[in-house]
Amino acid sequence: YDQKYSKSSIRKLTHQKLNEFELIIGCTGKPSLSEDQIKALRKDTCLVSVSSSDREFRGVFLRKNVDEILNCHQDVFSKGVYLLNCGFPINFDDAYAEIDIEEFQLTRAILLAGLLQACELGDQTGLIPLHSFLQTRIYGNYSEKFLKNEKVIATCAT
Structure with missing residues (x-):
């Protein structure tokens, strides 16, 4: 996003502002959104991590509400949002030689x-x-x- 507050921390975004985004890409390496902020996201928001683990969008919090996860690279739908690659970085898969x-x-x-x-x-x-x-x-x-x-x-x- 490129709005007047684009250089400020996403933590300061109000629930109303968070509801404006359809795609959020996280690359901080630490939790970017609180559980309350995740609940405030617009329906069908897509969360994509490009950091080094699954902590960017509190993957555990979102995955525990999914009935069946077949593998750790599955895209899941939880709490009204899509969590790509089960919350793990989108470039993490089983093709390690290609990374x-x-x-x-x-x-x-x-x-x-x-x-x-x-x-x-x-x-x-x-x-x-x-x-x-x-x-x-x-x-x-x-x-x-x-x-x-x-x-x-x-x-x-x-």
Whole structure:
């Protein structure tokens, strides 16, 4: 979400504001929503964790209300909300060898650069392009390692 309060903590959102969201992606590594906040979510809200465990959305609290869970990667519906991958991070599955492929370095580098740039920008909100010099450097390093034999033309937003 990108509203005037997008840089503030989700914990401060009122029940009325929480009811505006259909999709909440958690990446704090700790509980993002209280049980009361979960109960206040709009019907059919989808909760997606991209942190390192199932604590982002109090998975235990939501799973205990599901009659039958066949496996730990099942999407469940509880308390009127969808909890993808049983609350575990969406990228956790049984394909462990695929989690850390070398090409994922590009994604990691872009995410890290975006986070560092966000720290520099303070409270600025809106769609903010990644600095072009960062894009060029990251892509240059990536293409040097992975696209040696391919002719690629890269353009960057300024």
